[in-house]
Amino acid sequence: MGILTYQPFKALYTLLAVALELTRLPLWLMIYTIRAARPHPAWTQAQAVRMRVVKAFLAHSSAVEVKTKLTLAPGKEKERFVITEPAPASVYKGPTIDSNIKPATIGATWTLKAFNPATDNADNVDVVLHFHGGAYVIGNGRDEDVGFLAKTLLKHAQVTHVFTPQYRLSSNPGGRFPAQLQDAITSYYHLIHTLKIPAHRITISGDSAGGNLAFALLRYLATHGDEVNLPQPGCAWLWSPWVDIEAASDPKNIGESPQYSTDYLGPGFGYWGATTFCPDGSGLKRSSAWLSPLNNPFATTTPIFIQTGRAEVLYDDDIKIADQFREIKGNKVELLVTDNAPHDIILVGALIGFQKDAGSIAKSAGEFLRAERAKL
Structure with missing residues (x-):
């Protein structure tokens, strides 16, 4: 600091x-x-x-280093904001076990309407479990943060529900890895076991750092899902995913990107995120497969939709990771490149004037989801 x-x-x-x-x-x-x-x-x-x-x-x-204060108070989301308790300890395996970072109670927001197991038919819904972006240092998953994104998915991807966890941030005490992966598992367990939503009706989604977290959750489910009774989801949407934490720890890498002049991401933001998410001396490596999925692909039965902007600094990494996952037999990956678009328009489209493009990519994601489901 x-x-x-x-x-x-x-x-x-x-x-x-x-x-x-x-x-x-x-x-x-x-x-x-x-x-x-x-x-x-x-x-x-x-x-x-x-x-x-x-x-x-x-x-x-x-x-x-502006701090984002997280609270479990309902706020203006009222009954759409729910408290999610940790899953049983046996559900957290491998990289999520840490002597200092423990599973915690977190909040989450349902956009427009909450899933109600008493009235909603769980076999006839499309629930998106979305992890927000913000380099792991900002964001809270509430209306002010992901409202545009969630409403865009509901309208254009034609899903029925969007659930956005308020996962712990690395800019706050006790928020380094694996806090976010623990919170992602907690959220998915809540949907599967508390609300009884079938896995094939759930899409795991994430933008930017949330895309990094979505990759980590998919890896966890592919590695430990069977033993902890967490089946793999029906689909995954990854929007401008941040896939190389290690590279961000050297600020010059973003500045040397061919797309640096056409994006709003700068070296300081990524550096802040990378060095707090995986701080020096923590015993973790930023190149670990759990932190940096680039060059660490894995097999998954979940169809993956990746969107990236041609004008964003993460474009080259996103192209590479799509190719790497495609090379693994059995993986299904679709890549959508949005011409002229900077980073993460699904999250900040309304802020920077890319609402139309955001709607278009959400529509494509919805079509991918339905096409893959039709094959089942």
Whole structure:
């Protein structure tokens, strides 16, 4: 942690950062009236300006390490926010066993409506278990965080329910790996055993860091699922997944990406996430298969849909991991590349002006799900 993460330096930096960006905003508005001056010629002026604003926000937030406070209070989600207790201890195996990090009670949000086992036919639903992005350091799975994403999936992918856990964050005490994987298992166990939703009616989904977590849960189910009575899900959707934690621990890697100028992700955000998710001295390796699925593919019976943006810094990694999983006999992988799109439009499409593209990729994911189910 640097000096900027402590008061009063944090407050002073924040004040100066806000002042700086307010002086830059009119300049961006003026420059981006010229199409050739925009980071990507296919973007509108509004998209180009919004991208610059988000990039600046993430850079400054990373510098001062803004904390996301997690609470188990219902908040404005009210009855749609539910408390999920840990599964029996025997369900947590292998990489989830840690002397300092234990399974915990977490919250989760149902978007628009909660699944009700008393009235909903579990054999006729499509439930999405979605893990939010945010480099493992920000986000909470609530309406303010994933509301656009969840509503987009409900409308365009034509699923019936979206369930978004508030998993522990590595920016908070006790939030390093394997806290998030423990919470993912807790969430999946809740859907399978508490709510009695059949595994084939569940889609595991994740954007960015949430995509990394979705990969880890899929690996866990492929490795330990049979022995802990957790069958593999019917489908998986991975949106701009973050698949190389190790690379992010060296800030220069993002800066050297061919797509760096057309994305809002910067080196500080990934570095903050990587070094808190797997801190130095923790005894873990960031190249571990459980943390970095790139170059560590595995066999799975779950059909996988991967979406990435052609203009995002994770594009090359996402192409590689799709190819690596395809090479394993029995794996079913579909890759969708969205032209001109930056990182994670399914999560931030409304914020940066890519709502239409977000709806389109959600529709494709829904079609993939139904096509694969029809083969059963």
